Amino acid sequence: MIIILKKDSQKESVNRLVKILENKGISANFIEGASQSIIGLVGDTSVIDMDNLFAQDCVEEVRRVQEPYKKANRKFHPDDTVIKVRDTVMGNGSLQIIAGPCSVESEEQIITTAIACKEAGATMLRGGAFKPRTSPYSFQGLEGEGIKLLLKARQETGLPIVTEIMSIADLDLFADVDVIQVGARNMQNFKLLKALGECDKPVLLKRGLANTLEELLMSAEYIMAGGNMNVALCERGIRTFETMTRNTLDISAVPLLKQKSHLPVCVDPSHATGIVSLIEPMSLAAVVSGADALEIEVHNDPKSALSDGGQQLTPAKFAEVMTKVKDLAKYMGRTLGK
Amino acid sequence: MIIILKKDSQKESVNRLVKILENKGISANFIEGASQSIIGLVGDTSVIDMDNLFAQDCVEEVRRVQEPYKKANRKFHPDDTVIKVRDTVMGNGSLQIIAGPCSVESEEQIITTAIACKEAGATMLRGGAFKPRTSPYSFQGLEGEGIKLLLKARQETGLPIVTEIMSIADLDLFADVDVIQVGARNMQNFKLLKALGECDKPVLLKRGLANTLEELLMSAEYIMAGGNMNVALCERGIRTFETMTRNTLDISAVPLLKQKSHLPVCVDPSHATGIVSLIEPMSLAAVVSGADALEIEVHNDPKSALSDGGQQLTPAKFAEVMTKVKDLAKYMGRTLGK
Amino acid sequence: MIIILKKDSQKESVNRLVKILENKGISANFIEGASQSIIGLVGDTSVIDMDNLFAQDCVEEVRRVQEPYKKANRKFHPDDTVIKVRDTVMGNGSLQIIAGPCSVESEEQIITTAIACKEAGATMLRGGAFKPRTSPYSFQGLEGEGIKLLLKARQETGLPIVTEIMSIADLDLFADVDVIQVGARNMQNFKLLKALGECDKPVLLKRGLANTLEELLMSAEYIMAGGNMNVALCERGIRTFETMTRNTLDISAVPLLKQKSHLPVCVDPSHATGIVSLIEPMSLAAVVSGADALEIEVHNDPKSALSDGGQQLTPAKFAEVMTKVKDLAKYMGRTLGK
C-alpha cells in the first residue's frame, strides 16, 4: 500500500499516521519527491482499512499495491479450483453447459425442457424457483414447489440442478440442490454470502450489473472466508449506456478472471444480451475466451413463458447452437461435461 | 403499451398475439406504417409482462407508454406523502437533517456524536449497526449491540434514529428503530423489500449504484404493494466512469423523483462524493433542488473511525456546514425538522 | 414514430401538432388509451426532428419506430458491402488482419515491424502518423513524414496501409493511403465525416468511447450521405466503470452491427483491453463473433515505443496469436485476406 502525503503536511500529523501503522505491524518507508512525498507500507496491509487512512490530515491519496482478496487469488493458489457437482466437475478444462428455463413453471414444462436440453448436449439443468423481478406485479416463481419440480427433472434426466437463492430464510429448501446460484442483484448481499460460506454446496456467483471484477472476487472471498471453496464466477453482462442490448457482455472478464483467480468462470449469454440471435455468437466467444461453463436459457415454449420470454431459446434453436458449441469445443480440445 | 411489428410478420403470428392480448382484456389497435406496422394497446397493460411479448415471432419492439409503478406514481396520488417519524415528519416541505457516524462503534462515540449533531441542528440520528462491507475482513458492525447503543443515544438526545437493515432475519432487532434504511446494495433485494412492506415502519430506500430512477420507484412499489406507504427515496450517487469521486451525485434525480412520485426525497452527499470538502456544496445543491432531507456522515473522531473515515465530518466541520444549510433553508422558506 | 400525449392535453395544442405533421406529409393516427392517448405517425418520418416535437405543449414522449439511418441500414441494403482495398477486399467473408505499431517512429521501426507482421500473416499495415494524445506533452506523431514512411513500408511489403486522420486540413497528405481511419475521439467530428464522404477512399470508422451502436451507424451515415459507401465499422472498447481493463470490449456489437447494417465490422482488441495477454482470447472471440477484420498493435520493440508501449505485441507474440487466429479462421471456413 502506498500513501501519498499532502504537499504541506505537518510533521505531527505524519508522525501520528506512522504510529497508527506501526501499531498494526506495518513499517513506513518514506520517499521524498520533488513536490510531494509518499510512504510505502511494508507488512501485512490487509489489516488496514484503506478508507480510514483518508481521515488523517496529511493523507492525500492511498493506493493499494496488493489485491485485497487472498483465498480467491491465483497468486497464492496457482492451481485451478475444480468443483465437484454430483458425478461431474467444473474447472478441470471441460466445458459445462447449464441450460434450462428462466423460471420453473410446471412439471410438464421443466421435464420436457430438461429432456430436450439433455438431448442437445446440456450437462446441467438451470431453472428459477425464486425469481427476482423488478415489478412486484410480475410472476415471482413457484418457490419451494419449483425446487421439487427441479428435483423431479433431475431424477428424470440425471442432470445436476442449478437454481437461485434469494434469501437466507430459504436455505433449507436448497438441501438437495446441486449448485446454488447467487443472482447479480445479490452479489453484494453480504449476509447471504456469509451463510453460503458456511455450507459446502457449490455456489455459482453472478457478477452484479455495476460491479467491478475486483468486487466480484471480493464477494467470492466472502464465501471462501467462511470455508466454502466451491465457488464459480459468472459474467452475465454489465450495465452501460448502450441500449440495444439488455446488458453489455464483458467478454474480457473471462480471461482476466482466469488470470487473477483460480476459480472456474461461467458466461451467461442470455442475460448478457437479452437477444435470441446473439446467444450463438456470444456462446462461441465465451468458449474461445476460456470459459469453463455456459449458462443458457431454454424453454420448451418461449411464447408462453411466464418470464424472460424474449431471450429464451426453443429446444430446436438450442440444439442448433449446441451443434456449433460442441464442434468448437472439440476443435479447442475440450470435452463437454467432465 | 405499443408493439412494433416485424416487417414481414405472418398473419397467423399477429393473430396469435392479438388473441393473447384480448385474453388479458387488452384491445389491439393497428396503425399500418409505410414500412412497418404498430399496435397500440388499450386497457390495463400492467397485467402484461413486457419481456414475454418479445417471444412472439411478429414482435420487433415493445415500448411502454405508462409508468409501471402505480402506488408510487404522482399521477395517481397527486398529494405529497408525509411520513411521520416520532414527533416530526418528512415530506411536508420541512428539511430533515439525518446525521451521525457511518458505524456505531461504542457508547461514548455514538452519544458524543449524537449530542454534537443535535447541537449543530441535526433532526435525526443515523448510525450503522449492520455494515455492508466489500471485504469480509473489514469491520462488520456491532449488529444488535449497535442498535441498543442507538436507542441510548435517542434517549439522550431525543433524535429519532435511522439505521440500516441487511437481512430479514434481523427484522425483530429493528422493533424500536424509527426509520429502517435499505442500503444501495439491497435496493433490489426483493425479499427484504416485501418483508418491509408488511411492517409499518418508515423506510429510507437508497438508490442502487447502477439503478435507474424507474427501478428505484419500482423498488418503492414493492414495499408499498405490501401495504407500507411510508417510503422515502434516497439519492446517494451512482456509478459512472469518473474516478475522482467515489460516486457521481445525480442531483437531477431530486426534482425528477418529486415530479414522478409523491414520496419524500433525501440526498446523501457523503456516499455520493466520498470527499469531505464536497459535503457543503452538495448539501446546498440538494436543498435548492428540493430535497426533503439530507443524510450526512459525522463522527466525533473521524481519524479513529472504524469505517468510512475519509468521508465523515468532524462535529466542528458539520456545524460549519449546518450554518450554511440552515441559512439557505431559511432563505428558501423551509424549516428544519417539521 | 409514436407520440405519447400528455394526460390533459388541450385540443388546440393537439390540433397544432397534427397540422405541423400534416405539413410535412405525415398522417396522424390516434389511439385513445385508458389514461393516455398516443398518435402513430404514418409517412416518411425521417423528415421530422424528434427533439422538436417535445416543444409542443401536448407531447409527453416521442419514440422512434424506424431506425434513423438508411444508407447504412441492412433493411434497405440486404447485401453485404464489400470494400476494395488495393488488390484485396474487406467484407466478403474473408478475415483481414490489420497489424502494426501504434505510432510510426522511424523508417527502420516501421519497415521491420511491417515485414514481421506480414510474415506472421497480417494482410494490412496500420501505423499512426497523427496521434491523438491526451497530454499536449506526449509524442504527437511524425505527421506527414510518418505517412511517407508508411508508403515506403507498403512498397517493401505490399501491405495496404491504414492510418488515422485527425483534421480535414491534412486530407491531402492521405492521397496515397489505402484506408483512412477515423479515431474514437473523432467519431462525431461531423465536419471530418462530411469531408470523408466526399472522397472515395475506404474509411475505417472507430466507435467512440461512449457512443451507442446507433450513433456509430449514424456517423457512418454521414460519410455515406456524401456519396462514399466504403465504410467499415470498428468496435474498440467502450468506457464503463470497470478499471481493470483500459476499456470494455463490447463483443456483442459485432453480430448486432452485422444484423443492423451491411457494412464490414472490425475489432481492435489492443485498444479495447490495453493488456497484452488479452489480445489472443479477444481476437479469437472476435473471429467467432463474425468480425471481418482485426486490428492489432504490433511493435518491433515495445519497450522502446514512443506510445502505447504496454499494449503492443512483439513480433514473436503476434506470430503466436496469428497461429491461433489462422487455425480458427480455417476451422470457421474463412480465408485470411480475400
Add this chain to the structure above:
Amino acid sequence: MIIILKKDSQKESVNRLVKILENKGISANFIEGASQSIIGLVGDTSVIDMDNLFAQDCVEEVRRVQEPYKKANRKFHPDDTVIKVRDTVMGNGSLQIIAGPCSVESEEQIITTAIACKEAGATMLRGGAFKPRTSPYSFQGLEGEGIKLLLKARQETGLPIVTEIMSIADLDLFADVDVIQVGARNMQNFKLLKALGECDKPVLLKRGLANTLEELLMSAEYIMAGGNMNVALCERGIRTFETMTRNTLDISAVPLLKQKSHLPVCVDPSHATGIVSLIEPMSLAAVVSGADALEIEVHNDPKSALSDGGQQLTPAKFAEVMTKVKDLAKYMGRTLGK
C-alpha cells in the same frame, strides 16, 4: 510516480528500467514489500509516458502521484483566472448568464431572443451557427451567416456572443466572436484545441460525454500549452445508464474543478438534462455549488425551433428562472455580470 514490480522480476529487467528512468533524470527509490516491491520515482515525472513503462517486463502497475496538468493546476497557480470578455469578466466571483437559442435561425429570431434574454438578466448571448447534429439529415446551422446574425444581435443588445466552432477551417469566421465554444464532441479534437491555443480568444471548453475531469483539464492544458490562458470549463452532463434525462449533470464537478484548477467553471443545465422543468432547480444547484457561469438555452418560439426544441425555454419561462437565480445570487453575495 510509483512503479509496482512483478513478483518474480528478473534483476536485469529491473536494472534496464532504472537506467531508462535515470536517463530521463529520474531517481528510483526501492521499497521491498512482503510479497512485492515498488519503486518511487523522484524528479520531473511529467517527461515520462506512463503507458510505456508497462512495456517493461518487470512492471505490473504504474500509478501517478502528481496530476499530469500543470498550467491548469491550482497547485501551481493558486489565484483564480479571470477572463476578460469585452467589458465584463468571468471568474472574479460574479455570475455570468449565457443565454440564447440552440441554433441561430434568422435575424428576427436571434434579435428577438437576445433582447428578451437581456431583459431577463442574461449577460452574454449564445447561439449556434455551426451545429453538431447526430444525423446528416438534420438542420446543420446557418454557419457563417449565423455568426453575422449573432454580431447584429450583439450590436442591438451589447451582449458579448458565445458560439461554437466545429473545425479549424472556420476559425477566420470567429474573428469578431467574443467567446469560442468547443462542444462536448470536440473536447478531444486535439488539432482544434492546439489551434485555439494559438489565438487569444476566450474559449469555453465543454466536457465530453464520457470524459473524466482529469481529461477535461488535460484538454484545457492543450489550449494553455499553446499560450492561450483564457479557458473556461463547462460541465454539461455526462453519459450514464440513466435514461430519464438526456445526460446526468455531474454537479460535484463544479467544486472539484474549482479545487483542482484556477479556471472559471460554467454549468449548462439545458444539455445536462434536456428537460425544461429541470432547468430552474439545476441552475440554482449550480449557483450554490460555486459555478461562475450558467449557459441556458432560450428560444423566442421553441415550438418552431429547428433544433433542441424540447429543452429550450421560452423568454417568459427564462424570466421566471432568472428571478430565482438573481435572488439566489444576491443571497450568496454574488453579482450578475462583473
